[in-house]
Amino acid sequence: MTQVQLLGQRAKQAEKTLATASTELKNKALENMAQELAAASREILQANAEDMKNARANGVAQVMLDRLLLTEDRIVGMAKGITDIVRLPDPIGVTLSEIKRPNGMTVKKITVPLGVIAVIYEARPNVTSDAAALCLKSGNAVILRGGKEAINSSKAIVKALRLGLEKTGLDENCISLVTDTSRDSATELMRMNEYIDVLIPRGGAGLIRSCVENSTVPVIETGTGNCHIYIDKDADIQMAADIVYNAKTSRPSVCNSAESLVIHKDIIKEALPIIKKRLDEKNVELRGDDTARASADGILPATEDDWGREYLDYIMSVKTVESLDEAIEHISKYSTGHSECIVTENEAAAEEFLKRIDSAAVYHNVSTRFTDGGEFGFGAEIGISTQKLHARGPLGLPQLTSFKYIICGNGQIR
Amino acid sequence: MTQVQLLGQRAKQAEKTLATASTELKNKALENMAQELAAASREILQANAEDMKNARANGVAQVMLDRLLLTEDRIVGMAKGITDIVRLPDPIGVTLSEIKRPNGMTVKKITVPLGVIAVIYEARPNVTSDAAALCLKSGNAVILRGGKEAINSSKAIVKALRLGLEKTGLDENCISLVTDTSRDSATELMRMNEYIDVLIPRGGAGLIRSCVENSTVPVIETGTGNCHIYIDKDADIQMAADIVYNAKTSRPSVCNSAESLVIHKDIIKEALPIIKKRLDEKNVELRGDDTARASADGILPATEDDWGREYLDYIMSVKTVESLDEAIEHISKYSTGHSECIVTENEAAAEEFLKRIDSAAVYHNVSTRFTDGGEFGFGAEIGISTQKLHARGPLGLPQLTSFKYIICGNGQIR
Numbered sequence: 001m002t003q004v005q006l007l008g009q010r011a012k013q014a015e016k017t018l019a020t021a022s023t024e025l026k027n028k029a030l031e032n033m034a035q036e037l038a039a040a041s042r043e044i045l046q047a048n049a050e051d052m053k054n055a056r057a058n059g060v061a062q063v064m065l066d067r068l069l070l071t072e073d074r075i076v077g078m079a080k081g082i083t084d085i086v087r088l089p090d091p092i093g094v095t096l097s098e099i100k101r102p103n104g105m106t107v108k109k110i111t112v113p114l115g116v117i118a119v120i121y122e123a124r125p126n127v128t129s130d131a132a133a134l135c136l137k138s139g140n141a142v143i144l145r146g147g148k149e150a151i152n153s154s155k156a157i158v159k160a161l162r163l164g165l166e167k168t169g170l171d172e173n174c175i176s177l178v179t180d181t182s183r184d185s186a187t188e189l190m191r192m193n194e195y196i197d198v199l200i201p202r203g204g205a206g207l208i209r210s211c212v213e214n215s216t217v218p219v220i221e222t223g224t225g226n227c228h229i230y231i232d233k234d235a236d237i238q239m240a241a242d243i244v245y246n247a248k249t250s251r252p253s254v255c256n257s258a259e260s261l262v263i264h265k266d267i268i269k270e271a272l273p274i275i276k277k278r279l280d281e282k283n284v285e286l287r288g289d290d291t292a293r294a295s296a297d298g299i300l301p302a303t304e305d306d307w308g309r310e311y312l313d314y315i316m317s318v319k320t321v322e323s324l325d326e327a328i329e330h331i332s333k334y335s336t337g338h339s340e341c342i343v344t345e346n347e348a349a350a351e352e353f354l355k356r357i358d359s360a361a362v363y364h365n366v367s368t369r370f371t372d373g374g375e376f377g378f379g380a381e382i383g384i385s386t387q388k389l390h391a392r393g394p395l396g397l398p399q400l401t402s403f404k405y406i407i408c409g410n411g412q413i414r
Numbered sequence: 415m416t417q418v419q420l421l422g423q424r425a426k427q428a429e430k431t432l433a434t435a436s437t438e439l440k441n442k443a444l445e446n447m448a449q450e451l452a453a454a455s456r457e458i459l460q461a462n463a464e465d466m467k468n469a470r471a472n473g474v475a476q477v478m479l480d481r482l483l484l485t486e487d488r489i490v491g492m493a494k495g496i497t498d499i500v501r502l503p504d505p506i507g508v509t510l511s512e513i514k515r516p517n518g519m520t521v522k523k524i525t526v527p528l529g530v531i532a533v534i535y536e537a538r539p540n541v542t543s544d545a546a547a548l549c550l551k552s553g554n555a556v557i558l559r560g561g562k563e564a565i566n567s568s569k570a571i572v573k574a575l576r577l578g579l580e581k582t583g584l585d586e587n588c589i590s591l592v593t594d595t596s597r598d599s600a601t602e603l604m605r606m607n608e609y610i611d612v613l614i615p616r617g618g619a620g621l622i623r624s625c626v627e628n629s630t631v632p633v634i635e636t637g638t639g640n641c642h643i644y645i646d647k648d649a650d651i652q653m654a655a656d657i658v659y660n661a662k663t664s665r666p667s668v669c670n671s672a673e674s675l676v677i678h679k680d681i682i683k684e685a686l687p688i689i690k691k692r693l694d695e696k697n698v699e700l701r702g703d704d705t706a707r708a709s710a711d712g713i714l715p716a717t718e719d720d721w722g723r724e725y726l727d728y729i730m731s732v733k734t735v736e737s738l739d740e741a742i743e744h745i746s747k748y749s750t751g752h753s754e755c756i757v758t759e760n761e762a763a764a765e766e767f768l769k770r771i772d773s774a775a776v777y778h779n780v781s782t783r784f785t786d787g788g789e790f791g792f793g794a795e796i797g798i799s800t801q802k803l804h805a806r807g808p809l810g811l812p813q814l815t816s817f818k819y820i821i822c823g824n825g826q827i828r
Contacts, residue, residue: 407784412784
């Protein structure tokens, strides 16, 4: 039996008890997990220092090193992230509907956990504790498989979290870590339908694609965001510049940042120089079509490849359109279905855009950066789903559930 | 470009208009579809006669011939099935929630269609019209791929349905049929993520397994039901006999029929002879463990293989258990997660069973045969989902939807 199979079997077993655990017990476990995480601070920082040393030696890029690095503050933040989940309502055991049928039987629909969730992610230690805490509160056992660059940090974090479970009297196998970081272990997880109910990949486009293509376990796709902002001919140009500046530059490495600017031809000559001036403050590189390049100085030529790119960097493509229809067509063709925005004072144009754009979040005069569980008022999330099945948008506690029907009667037959 | 690719491309295009079509237009289309189906009755019966002739020549089994056969009455039934959907509420454009955030922006969650749905099924002509009508009402374009034995019937039915769409002014590519019934066309559908949003296989265990294993398109598993009835030590034996008789014999070929009887050892000597006597009326073959065989005459020995079998026939396995716990463990091990029932007068035992059994529908003193959209009061369905992601249990109109978030503001940035 491989490590992954063993973890799967144990998680399935642990899930049987966790699925029907009381809210009080789960909250107590979260508190103990947070406490043990804080108590293991020194050990976790030592493990992280090891990871950082190896990553630097292996020439890992600076942006990735930033994500990998843990500090005492960040560990405090992770522990706080866990206790924040204590306050969120328990999503399990909620009655979604209850009806009495003419034959006297009652049909009740109640929420239940999904079961065992596997999360495959990159070298981000905080995802380890976030995912574990969200899964625990929603009654799901979780098998974590993080990036190999963070393996020592992940081991130390999971050790602390499991200690918290043990102290609560819960099976520590509710949370487990795949320490074999070979590609084989990921592939094995993707095909272990016997023990795993849902697979959530969290990371770059390559990771997501690999899961979709290879997984026989149901997948919830997350995270790739080629987000567009369309500046309509009736836009308030100052508002457009503010929104584009915020959506592109406030945090370029995240999935809800904007990657592509689409502008109506009637407003481009007036709007683009103003927008570009704002973006120049952060040295954003613009890559545009011919009309865009003729409308402002210093814009590089865009190639077909640019329209579909998720840069996650200070780069943005600029596409000129003749009409709202063309904007919608262009966006529908290149969007990853994450978040798109129209900036306009024209209500009819906004309505048309909001109706026809088929993305998880569609905005009117608001920055795409708000696609986030916390910003929507839903609490913590495990990622942003870009698929239509099961969950779309922020994956918070209510999205980590399934439901079952309970039918009671006194001998009804059909 | 293959036929499947062409159908995919056209369906995706047709879906753009259908997704935002009004309820009135969709209902008018359903009425026209029903009308054209009835009008094409003679043509459909001729095509079906051809299919029946070929099937008989190929030695197709009687139970399959029964499903393949169309009569004038059955076509009237199919047309009525379509007009029944007119009366069901439109599941699209429903506001699921609406909140105003402290920064003044509103976040509205509304239902939208899934997009393009592919349905792979066996040689059952009525599935063709049912699936097409449900998809149309829920704003989804559908690509149908039925079994090759029914190909002539399916062609004639889809021709009529498309004529109904055309007369309504809707793109006829909202409903299309894959006429290439090779295995390759099914595999191609399963991997056409570019055009297909969801795949719903409807049929036997082999078909479902093939879709789960080969599909990169998200799948909603349907239909395999190894349903159990557990007779607790505190059961009303007469009620138990009535429920088992109904669940096993009222329609053995469907997924919600019972396949396995699990009985508490304290009641088996008294209950099994009474239950067996009822089942003898329909010559049901029982296959049991040693205790079961010692409790009533004429029970064949069960092998390990029997516990996991979905017979879909007048056969039932009988397992003796020492306790409620053992019953739950046995069922959890062999169940396909469809429907399970406990017969007992003991409320505590019922509660434990309902809580711990993790199936789409869990029954107390009610026949498993009620797991059905119509019987639950939900209206027509496209199948019964046995997975936990997205939809569980009857797949009716509300389950054929996704949702999106619409966020409106006046320049909010983060």
